[in-house]
Amino acid sequence: MRGCSVLGRVWCGCGQTPGIHAAAKGFGTEARHHQQPQGSSKQSGPLRDQPFPGLLQPENLSRPLVTLNKPQGLPVTGKPGELTLLSVLPELSRSLGLGEQELQVVRASGKETSGLVLLSSCPQTASRLQKFFSHSRRTQRPIATYCAVTNGIPATTEGKIQAALKLEHIDGVNLAVPVKPPSRKDILEGVKRTLSHFRVMATGSGCALVQLQPLTVFPSQLQVHMVLQLCPVLGDHTYSARVGTVLGQRFLLPAESTKPRKQVLDEALLRHLHLTPSQAAQLPLHLHLHRLHLPVARPTAAPIEFLAPLPSYFSRTLQCLGLHQP
Incomplete structure (x- = not known):
C-alpha cells in the first residue's frame, strides 16, 4: 500500500458483536471498539459521556464502519500522486474484502495530528453520522477526545x-x-x-x-x-x-x-x-485523537467508543516526563 500499511476493524452495527477484523497491517497500533458496561458510572461535568436521544438507532448503523489509527504527518487529502489517506482507501477496501463498496471518510484528524479515523462503506450511514456530529456541535456535547x-x-x-x-x-x-x-x-x-x-x-x-474536547x-x-x-x-x-x-x-x-x-x-x-x-526541532506534534464517542438512541443502551492507542513517540514522551497515560 505505497509503503504505508493499515490496521483497523470493520464494525457491523451498533450494539452488535464486532464483525470482520481487518487482516491488513496497520498505520500504527490498532484502533479499538469499546462499549461501556450498562450501569457503569461516569464522571459528571462537561467531559462526561452523554446520550444523544433521537438521532441514532442500531438499525441505522448496520453497514460496516472501519476504524484506523492514523500516523502524525499523513494528510487526509492532497495533490494527485501524493500519499494521503484518500489515496490508500481503494486498496484498503480490497484488503477488507468490501468489493465494489467504496470507503469514505466520516471523521479524521488533520495532517499534523495522529489518531482515530472513522470510515464507512455505506453512504447512508456516513450521512447519518455527519448529521449526528452536526447535532452534537449545535448542542455543545463533545464526541471527540484528544490527548x-x-x-x-x-x-x-x-x-x-x-x-x-x-x-x-x-x-x-x-x-x-x-x-x-x-x-x-x-x-x-x-x-x-x-x-x-x-x-x-x-x-x-x-x-x-491534557485531555481536550473541541465543541x-x-x-x-x-x-x-x-x-x-x-x-x-x-x-x-x-x-x-x-x-x-x-x-x-x-x-x-x-x-x-x-x-x-x-x-x-x-x-x-x-x-x-x-x-x-x-x-x-523535529519533534512531532503531540496531539492525538484518542477517542470517538457514538451514543445510541436508547438511554439505557451502552455508549459506543472507538479508541486509538497513543503513538510510540507520544508514550515515550510521557515516560520521560513522568506522566501517566490515560
Missing part, C-alpha cells in the same frame, strides 16, 4: 477555552489568528467563535498531559487554544512562537506579526526528553 502534551501547565485543572478565530494568510501560509471582540461584520467575513473543554490529567517536568470545528483550533493558555502543544512548530518568555513569565505575542518557527524548548525540558535542540 495532548503541553509545554507548560494550565493555570486551572479544567475549564473552557473560548476564542473567536479567523484564517489569515501570513508568509504564504493560512494561519488561525484570534479576533477579539468579533463584530457582526467579522462573523460574516469568516470569523468563527470556537470552544473547547480541557482537563489536566497529569503534570510533571513543567509539562502537562466547534476550526483549523488548528486546539493548538491555538492551548497557546492562548500559554501552554503550546509539544511539537507545535507553527503556533508556539506566539508565546514569549521574560524572566520566567510567559505572555502572548501579537499573532499577526509572529511568524511560525521551530519550537524552542528550555534546557531542563530537553534533558528530561533526552533530546538535543536539533532533535527537538
Whole structure:
C-alpha cells in the first residue's frame, strides 16, 4: 500500500458483536471498539459521556464502519500522486474484502495530528453520522477526545477555552489568528467563535498531559487554544512562537506579526526528553485523537467508543516526563 500499511476493524452495527477484523497491517497500533458496561458510572461535568436521544438507532448503523489509527504527518487529502489517506482507501477496501463498496471518510484528524479515523462503506450511514456530529456541535456535547502534551501547565485543572478565530494568510501560509471582540461584520467575513473543554490529567517536568474536547470545528483550533493558555502543544512548530518568555513569565505575542518557527524548548525540558535542540526541532506534534464517542438512541443502551492507542513517540514522551497515560 505505497509503503504505508493499515490496521483497523470493520464494525457491523451498533450494539452488535464486532464483525470482520481487518487482516491488513496497520498505520500504527490498532484502533479499538469499546462499549461501556450498562450501569457503569461516569464522571459528571462537561467531559462526561452523554446520550444523544433521537438521532441514532442500531438499525441505522448496520453497514460496516472501519476504524484506523492514523500516523502524525499523513494528510487526509492532497495533490494527485501524493500519499494521503484518500489515496490508500481503494486498496484498503480490497484488503477488507468490501468489493465494489467504496470507503469514505466520516471523521479524521488533520495532517499534523495522529489518531482515530472513522470510515464507512455505506453512504447512508456516513450521512447519518455527519448529521449526528452536526447535532452534537449545535448542542455543545463533545464526541471527540484528544490527548495532548503541553509545554507548560494550565493555570486551572479544567475549564473552557473560548476564542473567536479567523484564517489569515501570513508568509504564504493560512494561519488561525484570534479576533477579539468579533463584530457582526467579522462573523460574516469568516470569523468563527470556537470552544473547547480541557482537563489536566497529569503534570510533571513543567509539562502537562491534557485531555481536550473541541465543541466547534476550526483549523488548528486546539493548538491555538492551548497557546492562548500559554501552554503550546509539544511539537507545535507553527503556533508556539506566539508565546514569549521574560524572566520566567510567559505572555502572548501579537499573532499577526509572529511568524511560525521551530519550537524552542528550555534546557531542563530537553534533558528530561533526552533530546538535543536539533532533535527537538523535529519533534512531532503531540496531539492525538484518542477517542470517538457514538451514543445510541436508547438511554439505557451502552455508549459506543472507538479508541486509538497513543503513538510510540507520544508514550515515550510521557515516560520521560513522568506522566501517566490515560
